[in-house]
Amino acid sequence: MLRKLLQRIDNANAEGHGPYLVSHAWTTGTVIHLVYTARPSGRVWGLARDTAKSIIDPGPWPDEDEAARYYYLLDFEENQPS
Numbered sequence: 001m002l003r004k005l006l007q008r009i010d011n012a013n014a015e016g017h018g019p020y021l022v023s024h025a026w027t028t029g030t031v032i033h034l035v036y037t038a039r040p041s042g043r044v045w046g047l048a049r050d051t052a053k054s055i056i057d058p059g060p061w062p063d064e065d066e067a068a069r070y071y072y073l074l075d076f077e078e079n080q081p082s
Contacts, residue, residue: 004065008072020036023044030050030051031049032049032071034046
């Protein structure tokens with residue numbers, strides 16, 4: 001799931017969104033962690049999400065692509081930290 005989210009971030013950066021510059025990313029069990037900056041701000045941001053349950057339905061995610069899409073939309077597009 002983390003790999004899919006990082007790919008989505010890279011694709012969005014290439015399309016002119018962001019940019020979100022991820023310096024660290026890892027998983028701990030079902031939790032993903034990202035440390036990143038979002039220009040023009042020089043502030044360092046962090047994100048931790050438990051991916052075991054869907055944020056849009058009461059069950060697990062149907063697939064990793066959908067999970068990555070919603071995490072990107074929610075955590076980066078809608079709540080753009082810059």
